[in-house]
Every structure is written in structure tokens, then in C-alpha cells.
Amino acid sequence: xxxxxxxxxxxxxxxxxxxxxxxxxxxxxxxxxxxxxxxxxxxxxxxxxxxxxxxxxxxxxxxxxxxxxxxxxxxxxxxxxxxxxxxxxxxxxxxxxxxxxxxxxxxxxxxxxxxxxxxxxxxxxxxxxxxxxxxxxxxxxxxxxxxxxxxxxxxxxxxxxxxxxxxxxxxxxxxxxxxxxxxxxxxxxxxxxxxxxxxxxxxxxxxxxxxxxxxxxxxxxxxxxxxxxxxxxxxxxxxxxxxxxxxxxxxxxxxxxxxxxxxxxxxxxxxxxxxxxxxxxxxxxxxxxxxxxxxxxxxxxxxxxxxxxxxxxxxxxxxxxxxxxxxxxxxxxxxxxxxxxxxxxxxxxxxxxxxxxxxxxxxxxxxx
Amino acid sequence: xxxxxxxxxxxxxxxxxxxxxxxxxxxxxxxxxxxxxxxxxxxxxxxxxxxxxxxxxxxxxxxxxxxxxxxxxxxxxxxxxxxxxxxxxxxxxxxxxxxxxxxxxxxxxxxxxxxxxxxxxxxxxxxxxxxxxxxxxxxxxxxxxxxxxxxxxxxxxxxxxxxxxxxxxxxxxxxxxxxxxxxxxxxxxxxxxxxxxxxxxxxxxxxxxxxxxxxxxxxxxxxxxxxxxxxxxxxxxxxxxxxxxxxx
Numbered sequence: 001x002x003x004x005x006x007x008x009x010x011x012x013x014x015x016x017x018x019x020x021x022x023x024x025x026x027x028x029x030x031x032x033x034x035x036x037x038x039x040x041x042x043x044x045x046x047x048x049x050x051x052x053x054x055x056x057x058x059x060x061x062x063x064x065x066x067x068x069x070x071x072x073x074x075x076x077x078x079x080x081x082x083x084x085x086x087x088x089x090x091x092x093x094x095x096x097x098x099x100x101x102x103x104x105x106x107x108x109x110x111x112x113x114x115x116x117x118x119x120x121x122x123x124x125x126x127x128x129x130x131x132x133x134x135x136x137x138x139x140x141x142x143x144x145x146x147x148x149x150x151x152x153x154x155x156x157x158x159x160x161x162x163x164x165x166x167x168x169x170x171x172x173x174x175x176x177x178x179x180x181x182x183x184x185x186x187x188x189x190x191x192x193x194x195x196x197x198x199x200x201x202x203x204x205x206x207x208x209x210x211x212x213x214x215x216x217x218x219x220x221x222x223x224x225x226x227x228x229x230x231x232x233x234x235x236x237x238x239x240x241x242x243x244x245x246x247x248x249x250x251x252x253x254x255x256x257x258x259x260x261x262x263x264x265x266x267x268x269x270x271x272x273x274x275x276x277x278x279x280x281x282x283x284x285x286x287x288x289x290x291x292x293x294x295x296x297x298x299x300x301x302x303x304x305x306x307x308x309x310x311x312x313x314x315x316x317x318x319x320x321x322x323x324x325x326x327x328x329x330x331x332x333x334x335x336x337x338x339x340x341x342x343x344x345x346x347x348x349x350x351x352x353x354x355x356x357x358x359x360x361x362x363x364x365x366x367x368x
Numbered sequence: 369x370x371x372x373x374x375x376x377x378x379x380x381x382x383x384x385x386x387x388x389x390x391x392x393x394x395x396x397x398x399x400x401x402x403x404x405x406x407x408x409x410x411x412x413x414x415x416x417x418x419x420x421x422x423x424x425x426x427x428x429x430x431x432x433x434x435x436x437x438x439x440x441x442x443x444x445x446x447x448x449x450x451x452x453x454x455x456x457x458x459x460x461x462x463x464x465x466x467x468x469x470x471x472x473x474x475x476x477x478x479x480x481x482x483x484x485x486x487x488x489x490x491x492x493x494x495x496x497x498x499x500x501x502x503x504x505x506x507x508x509x510x511x512x513x514x515x516x517x518x519x520x521x522x523x524x525x526x527x528x529x530x531x532x533x534x535x536x537x538x539x540x541x542x543x544x545x546x547x548x549x550x551x552x553x554x555x556x557x558x559x560x561x562x563x564x565x566x567x568x569x570x571x572x573x574x575x576x577x578x579x580x581x582x583x584x585x586x587x588x589x590x591x592x593x594x595x596x597x598x599x600x601x602x603x604x605x606x607x608x609x610x611x612x613x614x615x616x
Contacts, residue, residue, distance in 0.1 A: 027454075027457060027458075160476065161476075162478075163470060163473075163476075163477075163478060163479070164470075164475065166459070166467075167467050167470055169457070170453055170454065170457045170459065170464070170467070171448065171452070171453045171467065173417075173422060173446070173448045173452055174446055174448060174467065176420075176421070176422050177420045177421070177422060177441070177444070177446045178441065178446075178470055178471035179438070179441050179471065180470070180475075221458065224458060225458045225459070225460070225503035225505070226458055226459065226460065226463075227457075227458050227459055229458075230458050
């Protein structure tokens, strides 16, 4: 495998691993928690490192997972006092824990491979240099196995507990009443977010972890209204961002993690603008259609109201519509044009009369 | 003597040092349709939630058909307040109704064809079958409530708790829900409803619990839904009711 493919593969695995718990974070309105956790796990790693004196010990993962759960608990504790709102509570807890970790590293671990730049931005470009070797054979980059393990863990968790996760996220009260322990599910999910963050950020950095956890699910949320599809679309968008981000970095000769994060943002923007039902353009089109539909109904009713009387001649003249319906002349012309094309009205000498279908539309509106 | 559907004894619940329910007793015989009424902050929702084990009591005991709730889960259906969930959640009407079967399925087992049939059946009963594949965010308030009701129906419970099922629904839906609740009672089920509209209590329900942190009264509507008790529960704010309840 070439280094290029290895980098894209690792990033894609991380992307999918992150989007799985990310979907549930977004649906639980806890997106910012991923930001907090992906930083605070550092303290867990640092403390575990001081205990084990090793950067490869699995205790590092345990420490990180514990710290993630502690972060969530502290935020909830602060929030429950009702003196601090949840967003502020996150903003209080996460810098405090993260900065303790930064101080510890700079003071006591200056000579170890544990630097804060690597935490934030990762070292994706160097990932292929760290090989997993057994019996003198090269089994590919190490990061492939750590991230692959995390992906497998997340995938199993989401597939096995899909029903429970869905219920606990949608209706925690019913979940509790049915005995599905939503609090346990909640903390299991948070542990998973912590493990994902720590397993991934060595490869891609915490900024990209947050980007992968939030942006693809947020984009997928606009594209579908089924949870299962949202999970699949998020994963696909994550992989797309990883691969396209790699090539963006290649052509710009820029940071790989930064480019990939940019592509997650770009993916979201595309979905935000062009999502078929909920995108900005679809909404604008729908509003425009509603405006025209409403105007057509108003026009037919206006004409129907004034057919019998002699005033018809004056009232129903195209040039007078702007006075009576408070339309701009331009808009009046547009609406009349559409009404004629839809066979609702006919025009003779600048005076409008309703066709049969126009009459039907006006009377339908009266009967409503 | 038949065992009561619910036996609440000396139930006390407090948030910090503020009592929400204070030394409350409540007995609900099986086969009744009961309203829980009381002013805002009287502890009506808290009462339901503590029976369902969602809130830990500071003191007191709750029995459901003579046993703790945890042993009787399968007998109990629950309809939370409509506003308590996110209706923009990416799922369909049918899927939400099927959630009512999750309790019977237990951990890990997936809903299948029989759950689907049960859910469609329940949707039919509440007049929402044609909405099965709809995204839930497209529903009106009354339709949301019907979906929640259908979800409770598929639980196939003996005892139902409903938190303000009439809130923000139109008159047609209210009638439909009442008819359904009365059908449930006729089928021998017990239904407990947190209710707000005092005027309709005598018409809809046969049993009533009046709360205001303490229990004011609990019994058949014809006996305990009196001006005197209403005044105790609501203070002096229900004078307008005496015309409707002039029989005492």
C-alpha cells in the first residue's frame, strides 16, 4: 500500500468511527460535548502516562475514557445546580481540565512525544511511518489497527443497541419506564465518544475528530428523515470529506487534517444549501410557490367577487389589480401570466374573466 | 377483594428542600378511568413519574397491582407529555408506534413483522393509519397525541398513565381520545390521566384524585369532586365552577 492510500484509509476509518456516535450527539443536542471530550481526554492520557511511564499502555485508553465520563458528569453536575446553563457549563469544564493537562505536559513531560500541537492537529502525514510489525513482517501502519479497532467497537455498539439507542435518544422517559436504563446508555455513549476521540486524535488530531463527529451527521440530518439512513449518509459524507480533503491538501500543499476538516464543513454547506426538502434553496422555492399559489387564489376570488356588478370592467382590469390587491404592477403581470397559462382566467381588452377551473378554485376557497 | 391497580402510601417527594408531594396516599381500584387534577405545581406529573420509578421518592411506597413497579413494567403503558420529545427526530410515525413494543421485546431483540402489524392496527384505531410512513415532524399537535396514544395501545397494558393527553389538541381529537379511553376502561383496563380542564371531569372520568402537594381527595367523581374539595385544591379561584357542580 502506498503512503497516500494508507493516509486516506486511516482518515476514512476515523471518519466513519466518529460519525457513528456523532449522529447521536447531534440528535441529543450535545454536539459541543464532543469538543469538550476530545480535549479533556488529554488529561486522562497524561495521568495514565505518569502512572505507567509508557505511551503505548492500554491504560492510557482507560484513563482517557474515564476522563471523558468525568467531563460529562461535571458538566451535568454544574448544569443541575441551575446556576449555570449547559453550554456555559461545557465552556467552564473543558478549558479547566484541558489546561491542567497542558500544564502537566509542559512542566513534566517536555521530553516525551506528547505535545499539544499533535493533540490539536494530529500527525496524519506521519501515520504511515509508524508500522505494526510482527515476526519481522510489516502489517501496515499502526494507526490502521487502533482506528480500525475503534470503528469495529462503535459499529458493534450501534448495531447491537440500535433499538435502545433510538428509544433513549427520542424519548428517555419512556425508555426509563420500560426499563431500558437511559442513563446507562447515555454514559456508554459518552465512553464511546471518549474512546473514539482518544483512539483517533493520535492519528488525526482533536479538531478533525470534532469535525467528523458533528459536520457529517448535521449534513445527513438535512438529507433524510430516517435514523438508519442518517447513520449511513453520515458515514458516506465522512469518507467523502476524508478523501477529498486529502486531495485538497495535496494540491494546496497544506495541512491534511485542516483540509479534511474544511471538506466536512464544505459537505455540510452543500447539504445546507441543496438538500432536496430542507435545504435553503428548496425552502426558498417552496415559499415562492406558496406566494404564487396564494396570489392565484386571491386573483380568482377578486374576480369572482366582482363579476356580476358593472364595476367588473374597472375592477378586473389588469392595470387596476395593483391598486385593489396591493401588488406591484410587475407582480400583477406575473400572476396574471401564470393564471392565464394555468387556464384560470382569460383576458379580453385588458379585462379579466374567470374560466371554469378559475371559478371552481374561487368557490372552493369560499367553502373552506 | 380485588387488588387495587395502584396503591400509593405516604409518598413524599422533594426537590432539594422543597416538597413537591407531601405524605400522599392514593388508591386506584382496577377498571377505573381516573383524572389527577390540581393547580400548576401541584405535583401531578411528579405523581405519575414516581409511580413509574422515574423519580425517587424521599419516603413512601408505591405498589402496582400489589407489587413494586419494577416487577410489573409489562402491565403498564405510559404516554408522556407530547412536548417532552423532539418531534424533529428522524423517524416515521410507524416507527414511533412500534417503540411501544420495545418493552415486550426486551433488550437486543429487534421489532419484526408482528410488531409492525400491531403498530398499524393501533394506528388504525386512532385514525392515523394513512400517516404510517410520514415523518413525525409533519404532524399537527392533535396527530402527535394520537400517535402517542397508538404507541401506548401497542403496549397492550393493564394500566395506562397519560400526562395531559388533551393538551393543545382540537375538539375532534379530544372526543376521539375520550372515546378510546372509555373503551379501554370497558375492556377492564385502568387509565390514569393528568387533566387540566375541570369542566370535563364529571363527563369523562369516574374517579378523581385532587392534589395540591398534599392529597386533597381521592375517590369516585360523584362523591369527592365537590366545591369544597375544589376550593381546597385551588384556593378561591374556582368560583365559576359552582354552577356546573350545583348538586351538593
